[in-house]
Amino acid sequence: MATIEFWFEFASTYSYPAAHAVEAAAKARGVEVKWRSFLLGPIFAAQGWNDSPFNIYPAKGRHMVRDMQRCAEERGLAFAMPTVFPANSLLACRLALAGEAEGWTAAFSKAVYAAEFAEGRDIGEDALLASILRGLEIDADAVIVHARSQTIKDRLFARTAEAQARGIFGAPSFLTAAGELFWGDDRLEQALAWAKH
Amino acid sequence: MATIEFWFEFASTYSYPAAHAVEAAAKARGVEVKWRSFLLGPIFAAQGWNDSPFNIYPAKGRHMVRDMQRCAEERGLAFAMPTVFPANSLLACRLALAGEAEGWTAAFSKAVYAAEFAEGRDIGEDALLASILRGLEIDADAVIVHARSQTIKDRLFARTAEAQARGIFGAPSFLTAAGELFWGDDRLEQALAWAKH
Numbered sequence: 001m002a003t004i005e006f007w008f009e010f011a012s013t014y015s016y017p018a019a020h021a022v023e024a025a026a027k028a029r030g031v032e033v034k035w036r037s038f039l040l041g042p043i044f045a046a047q048g049w050n051d052s053p054f055n056i057y058p059a060k061g062r063h064m065v066r067d068m069q070r071c072a073e074e075r076g077l078a079f080a081m082p083t084v085f086p087a088n089s090l091l092a093c094r095l096a097l098a099g100e101a102e103g104w105t106a107a108f109s110k111a112v113y114a115a116e117f118a119e120g121r122d123i124g125e126d127a128l129l130a131s132i133l134r135g136l137e138i139d140a141d142a143v144i145v146h147a148r149s150q151t152i153k154d155r156l157f158a159r160t161a162e163a164q165a166r167g168i169f170g171a172p173s174f175l176t177a178a179g180e181l182f183w184g185d186d187r188l189e190q191a192l193a194w195a196k197h
Numbered sequence: 198m199a200t201i202e203f204w205f206e207f208a209s210t211y212s213y214p215a216a217h218a219v220e221a222a223a224k225a226r227g228v229e230v231k232w233r234s235f236l237l238g239p240i241f242a243a244q245g246w247n248d249s250p251f252n253i254y255p256a257k258g259r260h261m262v263r264d265m266q267r268c269a270e271e272r273g274l275a276f277a278m279p280t281v282f283p284a285n286s287l288l289a290c291r292l293a294l295a296g297e298a299e300g301w302t303a304a305f306s307k308a309v310y311a312a313e314f315a316e317g318r319d320i321g322e323d324a325l326l327a328s329i330l331r332g333l334e335i336d337a338d339a340v341i342v343h344a345r346s347q348t349i350k351d352r353l354f355a356r357t358a359e360a361q362a363r364g365i366f367g368a369p370s371f372l373t374a375a376g377e378l379f380w381g382d383d384r385l386e387q388a389l390a391w392a393k394h
Contacts, residue, residue, distance in 0.1 A: 047254055057244055059366035063380050070377075070387065169256035180267075183260050186383045190267065 003032045004195045005175040007163060008109065009040040010089035010096075011052065012171035013068055016117040018185040019110055019172070020077060029192045035105045037096035038163045039089075039156060040171055046164070052086040068117075071185075080120030087116060088124035094147040095129060097156050107136055200229045201392045202372040204360060205306065206237040207286035207293075208249065209368035210265055213314040215382040216307055216369070217274060226389045232302045234293035235360045236286075236353060237368055243361070249283040265314075268382075277317030284313060285321035291344040292326060294353050304333055 006022050008015040026033045044050070054061035065081055072079035092112050099105035111132045116123045123129065126144065133140035146152060163173075167181050174182040174191035182191035203219050205212040223230045241247070251258035262278055269276035289309050296302035308329045313320045320326065323341065330337035343349060360370075364378050371379040371388035379388035 057366060059361075059364055060380075062364060063366065063378055066378070067380070067384070070391075074387075164256075167256055167259060169254060169260065181260055181263065183264070184383075186381075187264070190271075194267075 001030065001032050002195045003034055003177055004191055005034045005036050007036045007038055007168055007171060007173040007175065008096075009038060009171040010092040010109075010112055010116065010123055011040055011086035013054070013064060013117060014185040015172040016079075016113040017068075017071060017075060017077060018188060019113045021075075021185075021188060023106065025188055026192055029196065031192050031195045033106070035096070035100065035109060036163075036175075037093045037100070037105065037109070037156070037159065038168070038171075039093055039160045042160050043164055043169060047169070055085070078114075078118035080118065082116050082120045082122060084122045084124060087122060091126060091144070091147060092123050092129055094152050094156055095133070095143065097159060098143060098147045098152050104136055104138060108132065108138075111135065198227065198229050199392045200231055200374055201388055202231045202233050204233045204235055204365055204368060204370040204372065205293075206235060206368040207289040207306075207309055207313065207320055208237060208283035210251070210261060210314060211382040212369040213276075213310040214265075214268060214272060214274060215385060216310045218272075218382075218385060220303065222385055223389055226393065228389050228392045230303070232293070232297065232306060233360075233372075234290045234297070234302065234306070234353070234356065235365070235368075236290055236357045239357050240361055240366060244366070252282070275311075275315035277315065279313050279317045279319060281319045281321060284319060288323065288341070288344060289320050289326055291349050291353055292330070292340065294356060295340060295344045295349050301333055301335060305329065305335075308332065 004026060006018070008019055022033055049056060054064050068079050096105050096109050099108050112123050112129070115121045115128060115132060121128055130140040130144060133143055166175060166179070170183050172185055174187060176191065176195045176197070178197065180191070180194045182194070201223060203215070205216055219230055246253055251261050265276050293302050293306050296305050309320050309326070312318045312325060312329060318325055327337040327341060330340055363372060363376070367380050369382055371384060373388065373392045373394070375394065377388070377391045379391070
C-alpha cells in the first residue's frame, strides 16, 4: 500500500485544515497516512526567524487570517484565531509523537487543532491537553509524564533534524516514499497522487 | 461585468502559470481581468529582504523549483529556471505598465513569462524585450523610450505604493472590486468566484 508522511506542527495554521482532510483524502485514493509530529521552531530559528512569519510579516499575517476564514467556510470548518499565536506547541508536539507508538496521534492531533483553531483556545496549557487526552480515554497524567521524558525529548529532536535533512521548511508538509516533498495544505491531493507513482 | 485585478511581477515564478491561466479561467466565469504590473522589490525591501525569498531561504527555493516542475507538467506548460534569478525585471515591469493604455499588456506579459520561465532566458536584457515587442508588432524603440520616461517611472512607483497600501505582499495576487485579497497562483479560481460576490 502506498504511504504518505504528513508532517505537522500545532503552531501552524494551515496544518489545521490539512489535519482535518488528510485521512479521508488518503482513504479515497487508497494511501496510508503516517502522522509525523515535529517542531518548526528550530527550523525557523535556523532561517533567522524567532516568531511566526505571520507575526514577523504583518501583511502576510493579515492575508493568512482572511484566507483561513474563506477556506474554512468553503469546507464547512469553524475557524477562530487562538488568543495566543503562535501557541507554545512543545508539549502538544511531544504528546503527538508519544502517541505514534500507541496509535492515538491522529485522533489527538485533530482534537488539538480543533481546540486551537476552531475554538481559539491556548493549546500551550497543560490542562487543556490533559482534558483532550481524557476525552480520548487516555491516561493523561501518565502520558504527559512520558511526553516529558528524555526519550521523547530526544525523539522529537531527532524528528526535527530529520525534517530539516529531508528539506522540510514549513508545515504542513507531505513526503512520499520516493522523497517527493510537497509544502502546504494546497498540495494534499497532488501529494497523494504522487504517493502512488 | 465583474472584474478581477491580477497583480504580477516578472521576478515572480508563480506569476508565470497564473499569467498563463488567468484569462481563460476568468472568461469561463464571465469575469474581466485587469492586468496590474507592479514591483515586488520595494515591498520585499520594506520586509527586510534584498533578494528573492527563494534565494534567502534555500530549502524554500529548492521546493519551489520542484513544485513548479510538477505543476507545470500537470498543466502542460514548459518550465526552466532562468539563468539569472531573480531577473532584473524593472524595464519589463515598466513596459507592462506602459502597455495598459494601449491594450497590449496581457500579450506582452505572457510572452515575457514564456521567455523567462519556459525558455529560461534573462528578461533583464533590453534586446530580448525589444524582440518580444517587435513580435507583437509594437514599435519597440519608441515604447522602450516611453517606458523609461519619468511619467512611467512615477506611475510604477505609485502603482507599487498602491499595492502595498492594499495589502499586497507577494505575487501573483488577485484583488476583487470589494477589496478581497488573494495571494498565490493556487487562489485564482477562488478569487474569480469571489469577484462575483
